[in-house]
Amino acid sequence: DAKTTQPPSMDCAEGRAANLPCNHSTISGNEYVYWYRQIHSQGPQYIIHGLKNNETNEMASLIITEDRKSSTLILPHATLRDTAVYYCIVRVNTGTASKLTFGTGTRLQVTL
Amino acid sequence: KAGVTQTPRYLIKTRGQQVTLSCSPISGHRSVSWYQQTPGQGLQFLFEYFSETQRNKGNFPGRFSGRQFSNSRSEMNVSTLELGDSALYLCASSLGAGGFDEQFFGPGTRLTVL
Numbered sequence: 001d002a003k004t005t006q007p008p009s010m011d012c013a014e015g016r017a018a019n020l021p022c023n024h025s026t027i028s029g030n031e032y033v034y035w036y037r038q039i040h041s042q043g044p045q046y047i048i049h050g051l052k053n054n055e056t057n058e059m060a061s062l063i064i065t066e067d068r069k070s071s072t073l074i075l076p077h078a079t080l081r082d083t084a085v086y087y088c089i090v091r092v093n094t095g096t097a098s099k100l101t102f103g104t105g106t107r108l109q110v111t112l
Numbered sequence: 113k114a115g116v117t118q119t120p121r122y123l124i125k126t127r128g129q130q131v132t133l134s135c136s137p138i139s140g141h142r143s144v145s146w147y148q149q150t151p152g153q154g155l156q157f158l159f160e161y162f163s164e165t166q167r168n169k170g171n172f173p174g175r176f177s178g179r180q181f182s183n184s185r186s187e188m189n190v191s192t193l194e195l196g197d198s199a200l201y202l203c204a205s206s207l208g209a210g211g212f213d214e215q216f217f218g219p220g221t222r223l224t225v226l
């Protein structure tokens with residue numbers, strides 16, 4: 001699975017959009033981009049995933065650049081409950097569904 | 113639908129002992145994966161079980177083992193505990209069908225080795 005690079009930490013004011021970047025310059029054509037988050041002392045939670053098109057669900061939007069070498073997770077209206085470590089993961093969608101390779105993630109702090 | 117449950121939530125052991133952790137997946141899920149989380153190494157994949165068979169394995173020594181029962185419940189065992197085994201052990205379940213398969217994580221078991 002391709003390696004990802006994320007900033008170690010970011011701050012965001014409550015109510016504003018949080019834009020979390022991820023670099024995955026060595027991504028292969030069959031690798032998807034996944035985002036999980038881990039709120040303190042809880043297990044990770046799936047947020048969204050995509051291959052090359054932008055994706056949106058009730059939690060977030062995922063913007064993937066045309067060359068697929070980077071992506072941005074957008075939380076449109078961040079709340080205090082969005083304070084967490086956000087992990088960007090790239091992996092293929094074949095074979096076993098497990099073996100998520102987590103990096104160090106971005107610690108997002110949402111403030112009043 | 114109940115989420116993934118893990119027992120016990122907290123555990124304290126001493127070096128050299130062994131420990132067994134339990135994970136009950138979401139009803140209908142056939143795949144159970146285990147992860148270890150430490151401050152130094154982050155989240156690392158241990159192994160995955162599907163239909164009572166180990167389907168994938170991470171890079172951990174043989175002291176770490178697991179099994180899965182016919183009802184999909186899983187246990188992991190760590191023998192001859194070392195101080196470095198102190199960690200949060202997370203279990204995740206998924207349908208196990210392959211392809212995209214959202215993994216649902218449990219709250220974890222926090223193991224402290226003294």
